[in-house]
Amino acid sequence: MRVIFLGPPGAGKGTQARRAAAQWGGLQIATGDMLREAVATGTELGRQAKRYMDAGELVPDDVIIGLVGEALDRPETRQGFVLDGFPRTLAQAEALDRLLEERGLKLDRVVLFRVPDAELLDRLTARRVCRECGRNYHLKFSPPLRPGVCDACGGTLYHRTDDEEATVRRRLGVYDRDTRPVIDYYRRRGLLEEVSGEGTVDQVSEAVRRATEPGR
Ligand code: AP5
Numbered sequence: 001m002r003v004i005f006l007g008p009p010g011a012g013k014g015t016q017a018r019r020a021a022a023q024w025g026g027l028q029i030a031t032g033d034m035l036r037e038a039v040a041t042g043t044e045l046g047r048q049a050k051r052y053m054d055a056g057e058l059v060p061d062d063v064i065i066g067l068v069g070e071a072l073d074r075p076e077t078r079q080g081f082v083l084d085g086f087p088r089t090l091a092q093a094e095a096l097d098r099l100l101e102e103r104g105l106k107l108d109r110v111v112l113f114r115v116p117d118a119e120l121l122d123r124l125t126a127r128r129v130c131r132e133c134g135r136n137y138h139l140k141f142s143p144p145l146r147p148g149v150c151d152a153c154g155g156t157l158y159h160r161t162d163d164e165e166a167t168v169r170r171r172l173g174v175y176d177r178d179t180r181p182v183i184d185y186y187r188r189r190g191l192l193e194e195v196s197g198e199g200t201v202d203q204v205s206e207a208v209r210r211a212t213e214p215g216r
Pocket of ligand 1: 007008009010011012013014015016031032033035052053054056057058059060061064084085086087088092123124126127128136137138141142162171197198199200201204
């Protein structure tokens with residue numbers, strides 16, 4: 001499968017992309033994770049990206065498009081990929097068309113996750129992320145067994161700086177302004193499938209499975 005997971009911050013794109021990529025055997029291409037890794041390792045890209053991320057703003061298109069182009073050249077993409085957090089602007093969507101065309105690839109589906117804003121805010125302000133393996137927790141819905149410690153790898157859990165309430169509200173505004181037009185871009189091309197991002201993680205996975213069934 002070659003799919004895009006689209007939706008507002010906190011809709012569950014990362015949670016579902018990790019599962020889908022493991023199930024389908026393809027690569028999860030998560031631009032947010034790539035940027036956070038660059039910030040953590042202190043690269044020039046990380047230094048540039050940090051101020052946008054901390055403010056809840058989008059990192060400039062050319063930087064992101066370059067990152068995705070490199071990821072698409074990785075051998076694991078031969079089995080497919082899940083784009084998680086990209087494209088987020090019309091310019092990125094058009095650039096993705098070019099990147100795919102250059103590689104002779106076609107998109108199979110775009111899955112849009114719908115979740116009300118109040119729940120998004122609740123999910124993000126109580127999210128904790130493992131510094132080592134990137135696994136997500138929620139203090140109420142899916143807490144770790146031991147506070148502050150990752151069940152999977154024992155790593156330390158942290159609160160993303162852009163998950164502070166004011167920054168989450170800013171990110172939701174940026175989604176409305178810059179990313180909503182991308183939904184219509186794919187709807188017009190008949191690639192869009194909408195799923196409810198509410199319910200348990202398993203229920204959402206089942207909705208994603210149905211939305212990506214071949215021949216649908
Ligand atoms: P990024 O990391 O991509 O953040 P995002 O899109 O805002 O998405 P999130 O990671 O916040 O949410 P998600 O939808 O993946 O949900 P998750 O599964 O984690 O981007 C961060 C920043 O990087 C951007 O603001 C921007 O600056 C920059 N950036 C990244 N890509 C860019 C691009 N293409 N262009 C320009 N800039 C870019 O789940 C959220 C929480 O909910 C977790 O706690 C989880 O445990 C919980 N949860 C998940 N599913 C459920 C469920 N079914 N029920 C209850 N809780 C659930």
